[in-house]
Amino acid sequence: MTKTVAIWSAAFALSTIAAIATAQHRFRYHDETETQPLRLQAATVDPGTSLTEISESQNSLKVSANGIPDHLVGRFPNRGNPHGISQQNVSLKIPANPKSARTVTPLELGWNFGVSLNGVVFDPLAAEFWHGDPNSGWSYNALGGAVTLGLDENFAHVQPNGKYHYHGIPTGLIELLDYAPNRHSPLIGYAADGFPIYAMTGVVDGNVQQMTSSYRLKAGNRPGGDEPDGKHDGTFNEDYAYVAGSGTLDECNGAFTVSPEYPSGTYAYFLTENYPVIPRCFAGKPDTSFRFGRG
Numbered sequence: 001m002t003k004t005v006a007i008w009s010a011a012f013a014l015s016t017i018a019a020i021a022t023a024q025h026r027f028r029y030h031d032e033t034e035t036q037p038l039r040l041q042a043a044t045v046d047p048g049t050s051l052t053e054i055s056e057s058q059n060s061l062k063v064s065a066n067g068i069p070d071h072l073v074g075r076f077p078n079r080g081n082p083h084g085i086s087q088q089n090v091s092l093k094i095p096a097n098p099k100s101a102r103t104v105t106p107l108e109l110g111w112n113f114g115v116s117l118n119g120v121v122f123d124p125l126a127a128e129f130w131h132g133d134p135n136s137g138w139s140y141n142a143l144g145g146a147v148t149l150g151l152d153e154n155f156a157h158v159q160p161n162g163k164y165h166y167h168g169i170p171t172g173l174i175e176l177l178d179y180a181p182n183r184h185s186p187l188i189g190y191a192a193d194g195f196p197i198y199a200m201t202g203v204v205d206g207n208v209q210q211m212t213s214s215y216r217l218k219a220g221n222r223p224g225g226d227e228p229d230g231k232h233d234g235t236f237n238e239d240y241a242y243v244a245g246s247g248t249l250d251e252c253n254g255a256f257t258v259s260p261e262y263p264s265g266t267y268a269y270f271l272t273e274n275y276p277v278i279p280r281c282f283a284g285k286p287d288t289s290f291r292f293g294r295g
Contacts, residue, residue, distance in 0.1 A: 029132040033230040036145035041074025041152040047085050052119035065090035065119020071172030074152025081150025086162025090119050093289045098194030104252055105282040110293030114197050116189035123165040124278035130228050138228055138236045142167040146235040168277045174199050184259050193284030196268045202257035211270040214247035215240045240275050253279035
């Protein structure tokens with residue numbers, strides 16, 4: 001019995017060490033500290049047939065899709081992204097009557113922020129960290145250019161499982177939806193908490209406005225030492241801070257707006273030209289169907 005326990009304990013110890021080693025090498029090592037221009041892949045490729053169905057029930061909207069966009073995409077694989085687009089089993093539930101919570105819920109790695117009308121998800125966070133350490137306190141901004149991700153002109157790329165997803169403004173989609181800066185944005189999609197997602201323009205107090213982020217680059221330099229050095233230039237998400245009132249939107253890139261879909265008005269999220277582009281927190285409670293990883 002003792003020998004059996006000893007053998008099991010040794011095996012358990014080895015498996016634990018292996019698990020730790022695997023976890024330590026799960027993320028790519030990076031030491032880049034400066035932003036770089038994005039080199040976007042031209043969207044010239046037809047990705048195939050896009051299938052999306054949005055059905056309504058009493059308390060929710062259900063989105064079923066194959067994850068293939070209805071617009072042209074970049075070439076995948078490419079030098080910055082070794083993965084090809086493949087069909088997905090997208091099955092999401094959106095609260096039909098969203099309500100704001102007392103406190104916001106930060107977007108975490110392993111969660112989609114929302115889903116577009118074409119069934120492609122908004123997943124702005126990148127699994128790229130300073131020295132490959134998710135506990136370092138420094139996560140790379142996917143649109144900062146320091147880490148090459150092989151994004152296309154829709155500011156999207158592909159995960160290892162073939163999931164095509166948006167990290168920024170889905171240019172091809174908003175063109176198909178006939179976006180124009182002199183009127184309220186068309187509906188782009190829904191967030192995981194049920195509130196609608198629009199692009200850069202909304203109607204506030206009866207007037208069309210450019211909806212602007214309230215995030216600003218921090219002043220000065222990063223700490224250095226065991227942490228990255230250099231200026232707060234947008235390489236990392238942590239280079240930014242929310243400054244209330246500095247833009248038209250709140251900390252979740254949201255505001256009250258009156259739109260064709262919501263003539264009585266609604267709280268809504270907006271994609272912005274400047275950071276964070278796609279919101280990084282929820283005003284309401286996100287549905288767990290939008291969680292796809294352990295985080």
